[in-house]
Amino acid sequence: MFVLEGNLTFINIDQDYLKRLHDVCTEVYYKPRGYENKPYIGILINKEGRKYVIPLSSAKEKHKTWKNVNKECYLIYEYVKKSCMGENEIWVETEPDNVKHILSVIDIKKIIPIVDGLYSRVNINDDNSDTDEIRKYKDLLNKEYVFILKIIDEIIDKANKLYDKQMEHGKIAKFCCDFKKLEKVADHYK
Numbered sequence: 001m002f003v004l005e006g007n008l009t010f011i012n013i014d015q016d017y018l019k020r021l022h023d024v025c026t027e028v029y030y031k032p033r034g035y036e037n038k039p040y041i042g043i044l045i046n047k048e049g050r051k052y053v054i055p056l057s058s059a060k061e062k063h064k065t066w067k068n069v070n071k072e073c074y075l076i077y078e079y080v081k082k083s084c085m086g087e088n089e090i091w092v093e094t095e096p097d098n099v100k101h102i103l104s105v106i107d108i109k110k111i112i113p114i115v116d117g118l119y120s121r122v123n124i125n126d127d128n129s130d131t132d133e134i135r136k137y138k139d140l141l142n143k144e145y146v147f148i149l150k151i152i153d154e155i156i157d158k159a160n161k162l163y164d165k166q167m168e169h170g171k172i173a174k175f176c177c178d179f180k181k182l183e184k185v186a187d188h189y190k
Contacts, residue, residue, distance in 0.1 A: 002047045002052065003045065003046055003047075003156070004044070004046075004152065005044035006044060008148060008152060010121070010122040010124060010145070011042035011044075011053065011114075012122060013118060014118040018112075021112055024184075025178045025181050027110060027176060027177045028112055028182070029055055042121070043148070043152070043156070044114070050183065050186075051113065051116070052111045052112065052114065052163075053112055053113075053119075054106060054110075054111050054159060055107055055112070056076075056104050056105070056106060057107050058105075061090065064092050066105075069154075071161070072162065072175075073105050074105065074106040074151060074154075074155065076102070077103055078100075078101050078103065079094065079098055079099070079100055079101070080101050081097055083097075085101065090102045103143055103144055108159050109176040111162075111163070112177060112182055113185075118189070124141040162176070166178075166179055167179065
């Protein structure tokens with residue numbers, strides 16, 4: 001059974017490792033360029049000594065039609081005034097002046113095994129040396145962090161159900177990572 005590995009944290013994952021995982025399972029989030037500093041939400045979970053990471057995906061237009069929760073995903077969102085929304089923000093009108101601002105998605109079906117030494121923690125605390133861009137990004141990460149803390153037990157429960165079902169039946173659900181293949185890569189990665 002998965003359990004939370006320490007505290008909730010954000011991490012960056014080694015790109016060579018992500019590429020290797022993606023080479024055996026194309027459902028693993030990986031792009032050859034532009035993802036060098038892409039943080040994965042570090043819901044580091046542990047199952048019998050093996051660590052996994054549940055990734056966070058940026059909000060996209062398609063998420064406007066999604067439910068807030070399903071068996072494989074959670075939308076991370078906030079309610080704000082419509083006038084606060086920028087041009088590239090993803091949101092759905094809820095009332096004449098208010099919107100549900102979709103920040104990101106917790107994508108449980110994309111969990112991947114992680115090996116010590118192949119990730120680093122992301123500092124989400126304010127620092128005097130932060131640029132305006134970094135401050136804005138840390139603000140987003142902090143909103144996501146607070147949202148996730150409220151539902152962490154549900155997230156882990158869903159991860160357990162998804163993982164156990166795949167391992168028991170050997171059937172890989174649509175758009176889901178192949179956990180057995182990924183675990184083999186993790187076990188032999190140098």
